[in-house]
Amino acid sequence: MSSLLEMLPEQQSPKCRAVMVAAAELFMAEGYAAVSMDAVARTAGVSKATLYAHFSGKEALFEAIVTHACAQMRQRADTLLASHDLPLRQALTELALHWLRFLLRPQMRALHRVMIAEAVRFPALARAFYTAGPQAMRLWLTAWMAGEQAHGRLPADTDTARAADLFLILLRGDLFLRATLALVDEAEVEQSLPGVAAQAADTFIRLHGPAPDSAEEHFP
Incomplete structure (x- = not known):
């Protein structure tokens, strides 16, 4: 549960946090369709009135979990890269490591599997997941790369949206696939x-x- 709590904003009320943690655990264990709002209320130890005071329904609850978790990840990335003093390669390496550790958390992998399994039956939920997660990540990265471009760390003719897409693709390679399929243990993932x-x-x-003749970093 501690890892889930770390993904939720501290300013939320204890009951709201308890609801989101309980819901996330249920979604990961049973899938989206099998979880009822009654079960969430029981697991969180709150009344249904309290539950519905915070969330209009199950879709809104799932979306909130993804939204808050991804927002926390982006806020930590902002802190990590607050200065433009880092060489581009170092900044990208630290950003990649930060995002991979987030994406490959057991809890995030489990929520990702739930979404893939339920996307066809719940297209509105799939759209909400995409908007709150992958699309928000892509927009954040595009804006950050535009900042790097403005500081002369990326060429002026770089299409930052396409560059962001490329970087995200590079992060979702063989390790990401094997981890998503549970074909690798946690120790190997971290290593x-x-x-x-x-x-x-x-x-x-x-x-x-x-270009090599103008860059801080030279390549063979």
Whole structure:
């Protein structure tokens, strides 16, 4: 439960946090369709009136869990990269490591599996998940890359939206797939993350970094 609590804003009321943690645990254990709002209220130890005072329904509850978790991840990324003093490769490596650790948390992988399983039956939920999660991540990264471009760390002709897409694709490689399919244990995931992050940053730099004669980083 502690990992789930870390993903939720501290300013929320204790009852609201308890509802979101209980709901997330139920969704991960039973899937979206099988979970009722009654079950969430019982697990959270709150009344149905309290539950509905915070969330209009199950879809809003699931969306809130994803929205708050991803917002926390982006806020921590903002803190991590608050200064433009980091060389581009270092900034990308640290960002990749931060995001991979978030995306590959057991809880986030479980919620991702739930969404993939339920997307066809609940298209509105799938759209909400995409908007709150992957799309918000892409927009944040595009804006950050535009800032790097303005500071001369990316070439002026870089299409920052396409560059952001590329970087996100580099993060969702073989390790991400195997972890999502539960084909790798937690120790191997953690051990592999620094190498995957560095490889993603190096590949991005080779494709979108400044020209070698003007860059801080030179390549063979």
